Amino acid sequence: MLKAGVIGTGMIGQDHIRRMTTVLAGVTVTAVTDVDLEVAKRVAGGLPGTVVHGSGEDLIADPAVDAVVVCSWGPTHERYVLAAIAAGKQVFCEKPLATTERACRRIVEAESAAGRRLVQVGYMRRYDGAYRALKAVVDSGAIGTPLMMHCAHRNAGVPAFYEKESAITDTAVHEIDMVRWMFGEEITAARVLVPRRNRNGGGLQDPLFLILELTGGAIVDVEISVNIRYGYDIRGEVIGEDGTAALGDLTPVTVRTARHLTAPIPSDWRERFASAYDVELQEWIDSLAGGGTPAGPSAWDGYAAAVVSDASVAALRTGSRVEVTLMPRPALYDPA
Template identity: 75%
Template structure:
């Protein structure tokens, strides 16, 4: 039984606690903490977990075998580094850290430790549809890949949402996904700016992100964060001999009042509910018996941060921005294709 401590008991933290408490096997949440002590106490009392005043105390708790970080992004570096120092596996919701320099410090700390302890929460790698897409690609059914078309559409976003967040908060999932899908790094980024959506106010929305993969595949990502009708994630790979695309996201068809239609997910929680379950169950299984996490690594978190920064620079400059990574440590050499 893996004993887990959760840092951050907000919306995503409570959702992960729910799945570890009621859905998954081989895991028990033994400790929680949050900057809002009242919320932490309520959550901890509900599940019978110890409540700690700080993340540092939780990480040091001998009743905690592994740590889940769901706190505010700027705190991620501190808690991930502390977990590495303590020798405890740590699952960190994205971003790994808020700057590429901080991500690189985590990579260096993990390399110095000597083995992998960190997994980053890029859940698309665990989605059934994306896994089927990758299987079809890897099997050679459509020949060598040439292009990939993606769409990342949100019904709306909060008022504090800024234009850069379309890349750093939304499209970063596609950035990680294509590295995994094609088993190679992103070489350069461009951003095209179309006519502005009137529903977005002063926000520049939508955007068209162009990713140049190291092997020559071009990926376009439509990012629309005020599309109104729902949460819609799309992907199609064009190969030399055919195409393969994500299937319909909802298995039912509704017919009423002379019309037929497919329900659209309301948000990311509904669309990727099962992916989160699989992600955590596979993490728990990997840790059982002292194993290492096998999912998205510190290097993946770092590479996504560098590509996201390049995207933000391309948005501001209007030009093509190369993605320049540090030398990849041997610890992570096999990570991109995993």
């Protein structure tokens, strides 16, 4: 039984605690902490035997914690992930791995020096049934060599603290990781086009149109619309030499009445990707059984996503094409 400690008991932390205690197998939550200890205490109150620690470092040092789940505020991720690596403990870190390229590089270097995989980053798209089915078609060669991919990432609305660049760093970063995984290639350059503003976007420049170039010459576009009102809508279509493959209709039911066809639309990411989060954490837990190592998104993936995200932000600011330059990839992250 894996004994997990959770750093950060806000919305996503509480959701992961719920799935680890009521949905998943092979894991128990033995410790929690949060910058607001009163929140952590309330959460622990519903978990018999769970200890509340005064800091993330104390939780990591607890011998009753085998593995760490980091769900705290993004700027704190680096210090907790580095502490877990130093302690030789497995760590699942919600995205981002860290908030700067340099911080991600330090994590990659620390894990590489440790000589084994200890870090998994929470990019849940890789665990979604529809995305996995799409990748299976692409990998099979059924549509020939993939040439392009069209993506859309649409939110009904975003919080008040959302900033102009958040459309890339917090929203499109999911597509950035997914594209690297889908094509099995690195992203080499980014451009951002700025369409007419959505009147619902307040002071944001919304929508945006992100264009990514890949190592093998494929091009991917991502429509980012974060105030489109009607719901949470994720789309993806790969165009190959011999055909196309697209994410299927994820609506469980359609209704036909009075000459109209209607279907429900997810309200947010929690509804759309609920099962992906379940699969993601269960596979992470299973991978650690018997002293194993995680097979999911690595520290290198977190680093690469950060570098591409930074390049995309630079493209947004300058209006020009920005090339992506990655550090040499350590052997630890070479494909199996």
